[in-house]
Structure formats: structure tokens, C-alpha cells
Amino acid sequence: MQRLVNKRVLLGVSGGIAAYKSAELVRRLKDAGAEVRVVMTRGAREFITPLTLQALSGNPVHGDLLDPNAEAAMGHIELARWADLILVAPTTADLMARLAQGRGDDLLTTLVLATDAELALAPAMNQAMWRDPATQANLQLLLERGFKVFGPAAGEQACGDIGPGRMLEPADIAARAADCFSYGALSGVHVLINAGPTREAIDPVRYISNHSSGKMGFALAEAAVEAGARVTLVAGPVTLPTPGRVTRVDVVSAEEMLSACEQALPADIFIASAAVADYRPARVAESKLKKDPASGEGFTLSMVRNPDILATLASHPQRPWCVGFAAETDRLLEYASDKLQRKNLDLIIANDVSQPGIGFNSDENAVTLIDRALQQHHLPCASKQKLARQIIAHIASRFSGHSE
Ligand code: C5P
Numbered sequence: 001m002q003r004l005v006n007k008r009v010l011l012g013v014s015g016g017i018a019a020y021k022s023a024e025l026v027r028r029l030k031d032a033g034a035e036v037r038v039v040m041t042r043g044a045r046e047f048i049t050p051l052t053l054q055a056l057s058g059n060p061v062h063g064d065l066l067d068p069n070a071e072a073a074m075g076h077i078e079l080a081r082w083a084d085l086i087l088v089a090p091t092t093a094d095l096m097a098r099l100a101q102g103r104g105d106d107l108l109t110t111l112v113l114a115t116d117a118e119l120a121l122a123p124a125m126n127q128a129m130w131r132d133p134a135t136q137a138n139l140q141l142l143l144e145r146g147f148k149v150f151g152p153a154a155g156e157q158a159c160g161d162i163g164p165g166r167m168l169e170p171a172d173i174a175a176r177a178a179d180c181f182s183y184g185a186l187s188g189v190h191v192l193i194n195a196g197p198t199r200e201a202i203d204p205v206r207y208i209s210n211h212s213s214g215k216m217g218f219a220l221a222e223a224a225v226e227a228g229a230r231v232t233l234v235a236g237p238v239t240l241p242t243p244g245r246v247t248r249v250d251v252v253s254a255e256e257m258l259s260a261c262e263q264a265l266p267a268d269i270f271i272a273s274a275a276v277a278d279y280r281p282a283r284v285a286e287s288k289l290k291k292d293p294a295s296g297e298g299f300t301l302s303m304v305r306n307p308d309i310l311a312t313l314a315s316h317p318q319r320p321w322c323v324g325f326a327a328e329t330d331r332l333l334e335y336a337s338d339k340l341q342r343k344n345l346d347l348i349i350a351n352d353v354s355q356p357g358i359g360f361n362s363d364e365n366a367v368t369l370i371d372r373a374l375q376q377h378h379l380p381c382a383s384k385q386k387l388a389r390q391i392i393a394h395i396a397s398r399f400s401g402h403s404e
Contacts, residue, residue, distance in 0.1 A: 002188035003181040004174070005033030006225055006245045010079065010117070012088035012108045013053070014095040015043020017158045018124035018167035022048060025089055026056040028174035033188075033230070035245070037062065037079070039108045041095065065107040076107060080114035085180055088112075089150075090124030090167045093135050099147070100138035118180045120148040122173050127154075127163025150176045184228025185396035191229040192267035192320060193221050194309065196236030198254040200280035202301065203289045212275035214238035216325075216365060219388035220271055221246045227392050232264040236274055254280065254306035261309055262316070269399055270320040272310040275327075279303035314344045321399050323347045329354040337374055347371050347398060349391065369394055 009029050013022045022038075029036050038053040039062045050061035062070060062079060074082070088095065088108070095108070099121075104110040112119060121142065129135060130152060143149060151168035168176075195217020199207040214235060221233045222243040231246045234257055242248045249264070251257045254276045261270070282302040291299075314322040322345045326336035329352070336350035351358070351367045358365050358381060366381035369391070379390050 002033070002228070003178045003183055004029065005188055005228055005230060007034045007181055008082055008084045009034045009036050009177060010083035010086045010111065010115075011036055011038045011053075011057075012041075012086060012091075012111070013038060013044040013048070014041045014088060014090060014092045014108070015046055016090045016092045016124045016167075017047060018090035019044050019047035021167060021170055022089060023052050023056055025170040025173055026053060028170045029177065030057070032174055032178060034177075037082070039063070039079075039111060041106055041108055043092070043094075062107055065110055076110055077114055080111045080117070083111075083115055083117040085118045085120060085177060086112055086115055087120045087122070087173070087177055089122035089173055091121040093123075093125045093129045093132070096121070096123065096135060096138045096142065100141045118148070119146065120150060120177060120180060122150045122167050123152045123165070124167035125152075125165045126159055127157060127161050127165040130165040131163070148176075148180065184226070185393060185400075186224055186269075187228035189229045189268045189396075189399070190232070190266070191221075191224045191269045191271065192232045192234070192261060192264045193217050193224070193271045194234040194236075194257055194261055194274035194276075195221070196238040196240075197275050198236045198257055198277045198306075199252050200254065200277045200306070201252075201284045202281050203285035203287065205288050208277060208279075208281070209237075210275050210277065212236070212238075214240050214274075215363065215384050216388070217271070217273035218243060219384040220273060220392060222385070223388040223392040224271075226389070227396055229269075232267065234260045234264065234274075253277075254309065258307050258309045258312060261313060265313075265316065265318045265320070267320040269323065269395065270310070270313050271323045271395070272313075273325050274309070276309055277306055280306050308343070310345070311343045321346050321402060323349065323395060326350045327353045333368065333370065333376065336368070336370055340370055340372070340374075345372075346402070347395065367391070371398060 036057040037059045038057050054061045104113050153166045154164040155166050196214030197210045197212040199209045201207050218240045221231050224231045225245045233246050234249045249260045251260050282304045310324050324345045326339050328335045332350050332352050336348050340348040348370050349367050369377040
């Protein structure tokens with residue numbers, strides 16, 4: 001079921017007595033880590049209230065194609081793009097017929113037409129309706145078009161008949177929904193990433209910081225989500241949008257960043273991409289510091305060491321598998337290997353910041369990954385997005401090797 005972690009499931013509910021089981025299905029999908037939105041047909045609303053499914057899914061329920069308020073919040077095309085899987089449970093005989101005809105006469109059928117997501121149906125109807133040649137012909141057509149069809153089961157029906165047409169149980173449907181997705185390299189793994197600079201206050205209006213943009217860490221967060229991980233991103237002050245499905249915690253100073261990272265534990269993997277300020281002013285002035293008009297003298301600021309976040313987590317009782325970055329201008333591999341050993345890391349990502357156009361604050365980077373056995377793996381210059389995917393693939397293979 002870990003295949004459902006981070007997956008976006010749009011649950012369509014149509015109007016049959018089995019609609020009451022949709023409530024349990026929403027819970028099962030959410031328990032398996034999926035994000036769930038519900039679309040109800042008009043018939044479905046006669047059997048179960050939108051309020052129930054809204055409360056269980058944690059999202060507003062979608063109903064009408066021509067509702068201006070709903071369109072303003074999340075339009076139907078946006079909703080069709082949002083989904084990784086559209087699962088219709090229960091699917092009535094009438095809905096199967098409308099889907100087979102390719103109709104778009106309500107929100108649910110329109111979404112099915114408009115989406116590129118996987119499509120799955122869990123039929124539920126009277127056994128005679130299921131056996132009817134028209135329904136069977138619709139079923140064949142839908143299967144040929146790539147719809148997955150879960151069930152139906154056979155047995156006693158709400159109307160008293162016995163035969164095929166009962167909707168599968170919610171746990172079974174959720175398990176089959178999970179089968180629609182392949183395992184990501186980090187399925188079910190909690191990845192903690194920190195990113196961006198930290199700001200160390202001098203007084204209420206001034207601070208010390210650096211030029212880190214956070215781009216590499218944000219790209220890593222996105223790539224880890226793609227690989228199926230649950231991602232917590234602790235971000236210093238940056239202007240980047242939060243990647244989808246990532247839990248973001250914003251912080252300002254190194255001390256705040258350390259405490260946010262510790263609070264995010266337990267994590268399986270920690271990737272320290274933040275450019276943490278090594279020092280902070282020994283004292284933060286309560287009011288704005290004034291320059292002395294009488295003297296042309298300079299000004300001395302006393303600084304103290306900040307905690308090393310990576311080294312702290314690498315020696316934590318709940319130690320994650322630790323990945324650090326080493327940005328160096330010279331003797332790159334020597335300094336990086338030294339840092340790996342000194343901070344007790346599992347992997348270090350060395351990048352040469354003396355080369356123009358890569359590393360700090362740029363869109364591209366080239367890195368060398370060094371593991372505990374000091375084996376090197378070079379990744380040539382590429383966009384930070386592409387590089388992030390390669391780094392995450394490398395981390396996933398080393399991490400799974402270590403935990404076996
Ligand atoms: O020692 P140096 O700053 O070069 O080490 C870089 C690595 O250590 C990076 O992964 C960085 O995020 C981490 N670091 C840290 N806390 C600090 C300084 C660096 O976590 N105070």
C-alpha cells in the first residue's frame with residue numbers, strides 16, 4: 001500500500017446503494033497515504049451526503065460542472081490534471097454506459113474525458129443489470145480503452161438477489177488502487193531536507209546571511225516526492241514556491257533551523273543542503289544600532305559559533321541516514337572526504353563553487369558524490385532539477401542497500 005503515499009486520488013461516487021461504502025473507502029485511501037478529493041454525481045447525493053465525504057477527505061466535495069464558485073476555486077480542467085488516478089466507486093450501470101459513450105454531461109464524466117490519469121471503476125449494480133448484454137458490451141469497450149475494472153464480487157445483493165454485481169469491499173478496492181502505481185525508489189521513506197540560507201540578526205533591522213537561493217534543496221525535495229518519499233522541507237528565507245506534496249517549515253536563523261529539523265525526526269534520510277551561517281552575533285541589539293557621529297572609527301561585531309545542524313543530527317539518538325554538501329573553491333575532493341568523516345556522514349555531495357555558472361545561486365550544478373568507503377560518483381553539469389533526480393536515485397540505491 002506504500003505505493004499510494006503522496007498519490008492524488010480523485011474518487012468519483014455515483015448513485016447506487018453501495019455509495020455508503022465510499023466513506024470507508026476514503027478512509028482506507030487516506031490511511032494508505034493518498035490525498036483524496038471526491039466528486040459526487042447527483043444520484044450519489046441521494047445516498048450519502050457531501051458533508052460526510054468532505055469531512056473524511058479533508059477537502060471540499062465537487063459536484064456540479066456549472067458551479068461558478070467551484071470553478072473559481074479549482075476548475076474542472078485543473079481537477080482533471082490534479083489527479084494521478086480517477087477511481088469511480090461505486091460505478092452504476094448508467095455511469096458505465098455514459099463513460100462508454102464518452103459523454104461529458106456532468107462533472108464526473110467530464111473529468112474522465114479531460115484527464116490523463118489512470119482510470120479505474122468499481123461497478124456495483126443488480127446482478128441482472130450487470131449481466132445485461134448492454135452493460136457487458138460497455139464493459140468490453142471500457143476495458144479496451146484502458147479502464148481498469150475492480151470486481152464486481154458475487155453474493156447476496158441489497159435487493160435480495162444473489163449473483164455478480166456487489167461492489168468490492170473498500171479495503172480490496174484500496175489495495176487494487178495501490179496496484180495502479182509502481183513502487184517509487186523511496187516509497188514510504190521519510191526524507192528531511194533543509195535548504196536556503198539562514199539569517200543571523202544583528203539588531204531589529206540588520207542581519208548576516210549569504211547568497212544561497214535554496215534551489216538545489218527545493219529541487220531535491222521535488223525529486224524525493226516523485227520517488228514516493230514523504231518529504232519535510234525546512235527552509236531558510238527564500239522566495240521559492242513550495243513543491244507539491246511537501247511539508248514545508250519556514251525558519252530564519254540557524255538555531256531555529258536546528259530545532260525545526262530535530263522536531264521533524266524521526267526521518268529515514270536527512271539531506272543537509274542549507275547554507276547555514278557558521279557564526280551569529282554574540283548579542284542581538286534590542287533596538288537599532290546607531291553609528292557614532294563623533295568618530296569615523298569602524299565597528300567591531302563579536303560573533304559566536306552556530307550549532308552544526310548536520311553533525312548534530314548525525315550523532316542524534318534517532319540518527320537518520322545523513323547526506324551533506326561540501327561547497328569548496330579548492331582541493332574539493334580532499335576537503336569533502338575530510339568533512340564526510342569528521343561529521344560522520346553516509347554520503348557527501350561535493351561541488352566546486354570556484355567554477356562560474358554552477359553551484360551557489362545558479363540554475364545549474366555539477367557534483368561528485370562520495371560515500372563512506374570514499375568511492376566517488378561524478379554527475380556532470382546539468383540543470384538542478386535533472387541533477388536532483390540523479391542524486392535522489394543514487395541516495396535511494398545506497399540507502400536501500402544500507403537498510404537491507
Ligand atoms: O562545514 P561546512 O559548512 O563546509 O559543511 C557543509 C555541510 O554541513 C552542509 O551540508 C551544511 O548544510 C552543513 N552545515 C550544518 N550546520 C552548520 C554548517 C554546515 O548543518 N552550522
